[in-house]
Amino acid sequence: MSEISPKAKWGLAGVAVPIMIWTVIPIAWIFATSLKSDSALGDSTLNTLGNFWPKHPTWDNYRLIFTGGAKDLFLPALWHSIVICLSATLISVVLATFCAYAISRLDFPGKKLILTTALGVSFFPVIAMVTPLFNLWRQIGLFDTIPGLIIPYLALTLPLSIWTLSAFFQQIPWEMEQAAQVDGATSWQAFRKVVAPLAAPGVFTTAIIAFFTAWNDFVFSINLTSSNARTVPAALAFFTGASQFTQPTGAICAAAVVVTVPVVILVLVFQRRIVTGLTSGAVKG
Amino acid sequence: MSVTASAAGTTEPVRRRLSDRARGERSLGWRLAGPAFAVMLFVTLYPIAYAIYLSLFNYRLTDPSGRKFVGLKNYAVALSDSLFWQAFVTTFVIVVITLVVELVLGMAFAMVMNRIVLPRRTLRTIVLIPYAIITVVSAFSWLYAARIDTGFFNHWLHWLSLGGFPLDYNWFGGRWSSLTIICLSEIWKTTPFMSLLLLAGLAQIDSSLEEAAQVDGATWWQRFSKVVLPNMKAALMVAVLFRTLDAIRIYDNPYVMTGGANKTTTLSMLVANETINRVEIGMGSALAVILFVIVLIVAAIFVRGFKVDLTRTGRS
Numbered sequence: 001m002s003e004i005s006p007k008a009k010w011g012l013a014g015v016a017v018p019i020m021i022w023t024v025i026p027i028a029w030i031f032a033t034s035l036k037s038d039s040a041l042g043d044s045t046l047n048t049l050g051n052f053w054p055k056h057p058t059w060d061n062y063r064l065i066f067t068g069g070a071k072d073l074f075l076p077a078l079w080h081s082i083v084i085c086l087s088a089t090l091i092s093v094v095l096a097t098f099c100a101y102a103i104s105r106l107d108f109p110g111k112k113l114i115l116t117t118a119l120g121v122s123f124f125p126v127i128a129m130v131t132p133l134f135n136l137w138r139q140i141g142l143f144d145t146i147p148g149l150i151i152p153y154l155a156l157t158l159p160l161s162i163w164t165l166s167a168f169f170q171q172i173p174w175e176m177e178q179a180a181q182v183d184g185a186t187s188w189q190a191f192r193k194v195v196a197p198l199a200a201p202g203v204f205t206t207a208i209i210a211f212f213t214a215w216n217d218f219v220f221s222i223n224l225t226s227s228n229a230r231t232v233p234a235a236l237a238f239f240t241g242a243s244q245f246t247q248p249t250g251a252i253c254a255a256a257v258v259v260t261v262p263v264v265i266l267v268l269v270f271q272r273r274i275v276t277g278l279t280s281g282a283v284k285g
Numbered sequence: 286m287s288v289t290a291s292a293a294g295t296t297e298p299v300r301r302r303l304s305d306r307a308r309g310e311r312s313l314g315w316r317l318a319g320p321a322f323a324v325m326l327f328v329t330l331y332p333i334a335y336a337i338y339l340s341l342f343n344y345r346l347t348d349p350s351g352r353k354f355v356g357l358k359n360y361a362v363a364l365s366d367s368l369f370w371q372a373f374v375t376t377f378v379i380v381v382i383t384l385v386v387e388l389v390l391g392m393a394f395a396m397v398m399n400r401i402v403l404p405r406r407t408l409r410t411i412v413l414i415p416y417a418i419i420t421v422v423s424a425f426s427w428l429y430a431a432r433i434d435t436g437f438f439n440h441w442l443h444w445l446s447l448g449g450f451p452l453d454y455n456w457f458g459g460r461w462s463s464l465t466i467i468c469l470s471e472i473w474k475t476t477p478f479m480s481l482l483l484l485a486g487l488a489q490i491d492s493s494l495e496e497a498a499q500v501d502g503a504t505w506w507q508r509f510s511k512v513v514l515p516n517m518k519a520a521l522m523v524a525v526l527f528r529t530l531d532a533i534r535i536y537d538n539p540y541v542m543t544g545g546a547n548k549t550t551t552l553s554m555l556v557a558n559e560t561i562n563r564v565e566i567g568m569g570s571a572l573a574v575i576l577f578v579i580v581l582i583v584a585a586i587f588v589r590g591f592k593v594d595l596t597r598t599g600r601s
Binding site for chain 1 (some may be wrong): 307310311312313314315317318320321322324325326328329330332333335336339346393394397400401402403404406407408409410411412413414415416417418419420421422423425426427429430434435436437440441443444473477478481482484485530531533534536537540541552553556557559560561566569570572573574576577580584
């Protein structure tokens with residue numbers, strides 16, 4: 001559109017407000033709930049805005065998960081999540097970088113096969129992998145271990161990384177490398193000064209998206225672990241009923257906020273790149 | 286692509302060397318791409334193949350010696366079981382409701398994001414936030430929001446309806462009200478992804494087409510249905526396919542919110558129950574394979590029926 005009238009401009013801004021509220025409320029809500037004391041959780045007179053925000057916010061729930069009774073449930077799970085998701089992301093992105101480089105720069109038969117397989121595999125109902133892996137892991141001793149979760153996570157992150165990175169690499173002006181070599185740069189200089197800076201944003205964005213995908217997993221974690229490798233999403237579900245006498249609502253919400261904040265910050269900082277990564281992998285034309 | 290173009294330009298007369306080079310390129314290509322491809326196949330196709338094999342046995346994990354070959358009997362039992370069909374209906378009700386709502390909502394978001402001037406960056410950033418939230422966290426948020434004791438839904442609805450809505454309405458007391466909350470959480474979490482795909486499609490439409498239609502006196506609806514939608518059909522179909530296949534495997538939300546109570550067990554939950562809780566590996570595998578086949582059928586319908594071309598790598 002050439003010009004948008006001031007009326008349309010303000011109209012659109014007006015429409016944007018409900019969209020933003022709809023997006024933010026569940027997050028604000030889980031934060032509000034994490035600040036409620038046990039008594040406020042069951043008594044609406046202790047909260048304002050229609051049982052939404054606590055009149056007397058408290059950090060007790062955060063103390064509970066970091067130093068208190070829920071510490072042994074939450075901290076190991078957080079550690080498992082970080083180790084497992086970073087490992088799966090690293091392995092996937094390294095393998096996928098070589099693969100995507102070959103797909104975008106070299107001419108060889110089977111390129112389309114690799115891309116189609118990557119796409120097809122990313123739509124696997126993951127639960128279909130759980131039953132055979134559960135049986136196999138039980139037999140070979142990988143059940144409830146960190147490698148026992150990294151391997152299935154590769155099934156989530158690797159196809160996605162191949163697909164997204166190939167889309168990124170196909171947009172890189174690779175002839176710059178040759179130009180640098182013509183100008184007298186060595187192969188290593190050309191790689192370090194030209195290729196790496198060109199490829200790095202795509203690799204980095206792919207790593208973030210792959211990490212999110214692994215971080216979000218619940219199916220594998222809840223079904224292939226019991227305690228030694230359980231990640232945060234599955235551990236949250238098991239907070240429920242951890243104590244017979246009080247519902248661990250506040251602790252769950254506090255833990256949810258803790259695992260959400262770093263990821264949201266990543267999204268806020270790298271918003272534009274993530275959008276490009278998510279859509280360039282899916283829609284090309 | 287740039288590489289082939291420059292190679293063809295310089296080495297046209299020397300046929301023999303080109304083919305050597307091409308051969309070297311082929312082997313290098315597979316050496317670089319091979320490991321990723323092999324690992325990908327190993328971690329995905331191998332479990333599926335193993336599941337197909339296991340599905341032919343009557344096999345409980347706790348009783349390995351009693352394992353015996355039963356052919357397709359597990360499939361016959363699963364497909365004639367009313368629990369399976371109940372889960373089937375639940376899953377597809379969720380798929381259809383979330384897909385329709387997300388299409389409308391996602392399209393609205395995308396159109397606003399495409400045109401908006403004022404809080405442009407802020408809006409685009411905020412809309413992306415649910416994508417970054419763990420599905421289980423979203424499930425807990427909506428669960429606590431709808432529960433009678435901890436929630437605010439009933440309070441807000443009570444206030445909005447001027448006291449008409451009961452404060453003690455139990456959303457998790459029945460099948461359809463439970464599914465409503467499950468769908469809301471799913472919609473909230475995945476609409477951003479949908480709207481981004483649709484926004485990418487919208488951005489590719491030549492704006493002069495729409496302006497021409499406007500000059501010719503077309504109404505807003507005519508411009509939307511006759512110009513905008515047909516021109517972004519490819520993006521639209523990809524978004525629908527992605528979301529459908531993703532929604533079929535829904536597991537996290539109903540697991541956290543209802544645990545499958547009130548007939549809200551989905552197909553994925555059925556597979557997990559059979560495998561993990563009842564350790565019926567044979568039956569669990571059969572259900573897993575059935576779910577896999579359902580996904581294949583839906584994908585085939587889209588790709589064949591609606592001509593969705595997913596591997597279109599050429600950029601125009």
